[in-house]
Amino acid sequence: MTKVTLTVNGRAMSGECDDRTLLVHFIREKLGLTGTHVGCDTTQCGACVVHLDGRSVKSCSILAVQAAGSTVTTIEGIAGQGELHPVQAAFNTHHGLQCGFCTPGMVMTAVDMIARHGGDLDEHTVRHELDGNICRCTGYHNIVKAVLAANEEMQGAARQAAE
């Protein structure tokens, strides 16, 4: 057993695990944060996406020991005090989910995508950037709408803050 310490959603957390333990299992089972899902065993579905040192990654394909000492953000860590993150709010408003299984990964992917493109997002780019996330329910249409709406909202807020 190895002791793994990392910063999760702003708090230092640690747990014991085997070297072969996947980060997603560590997060779910050792840290009790079950918002991050496992939807496949082929590294393709993206239900497990979290941010590792600020970049979106598939936590099902990283060992917990690889992430030791790093900063991890999960779906539990993005909302403000009692207020949804703008991406979460947009998924709600635009019905960007049905069963919700893929949603944590979709939301974490969208947050990363919006941050990287700095507001320069169009439908084509959003669809390309969703390559690593599979949804069985929605047909993606409303997910794309939600990401674009959240992007607008976040750019508007950034512009206001700058003025």
Add this chain to the structure above:
Amino acid sequence: MYATSYHRASSVDEAVNLRSSHDEGRYLSGGMTLIATMKQRLAAPSDLIDLRHIAALKGITVDGHTVRIGGATPHADVASSAAVRAVCPAICELAAMIGDPHVRHMGTIGGSIANNDPAADYPAAMLALAATIITDRREIPAEEFFTGLFETALEEGELVTAVSFEAPEKAGYAKFRNPASRYAITGVFVAKAAGGVRVAVTGAGSNGVFRAETIEAALAADWSPESPKAASIDPADLMSDMHASAEYRANLVRVMAKRAVIAAG
């Protein structure tokens, strides 16, 4: 996944030493191939030597037209490098087409070429750019590096520290992707440099990445998107699988070459 022991190396020497003291060990870079394979129980290394924390293996330098990319540099960093884009945008475009954003954040150029998947993208670029693969012990021309399906010239425990190449006058990459896996069903990288035209094909060859000499000759005579059309590509040397027959791939090689020339501008 079978049990394994994890080691985090902080220098190339430490990594190579760790690797040499564990016969059944493997280097671990982005893990986008290795961890995925271990999850399927198709690989069972006794020890993993993590390269991601070795500063000397990371980063990109562009000096005039010479580009050097560290072995543990993730695909996303190549895709977004303004310095590389200024001299060889084709390799940025190629990196941006690998897998998906999450795979690009972890997966590295060293892991990709060491793995030499017959449908991987980077091997085509390395071969067409006449790149040099730099290891902990020597420099290997791309021509000699890729030796077959998942086979390379790397010796037991040899570590890819970087790749380097001279940016050509023009280069372009076009890929016909498998919509499920994102890998290339056929991908063609074309490069036009002072030394001539080089065209490398991935995803199609039954022995892995290869140079398409007929297309090279056609483009050397006339650098135009229409030139590859008449070049003969023998399906006997190509893969056939559930996604595409060898004959279909032979046609794709010509079509992707055409698109790559258009992309090169």
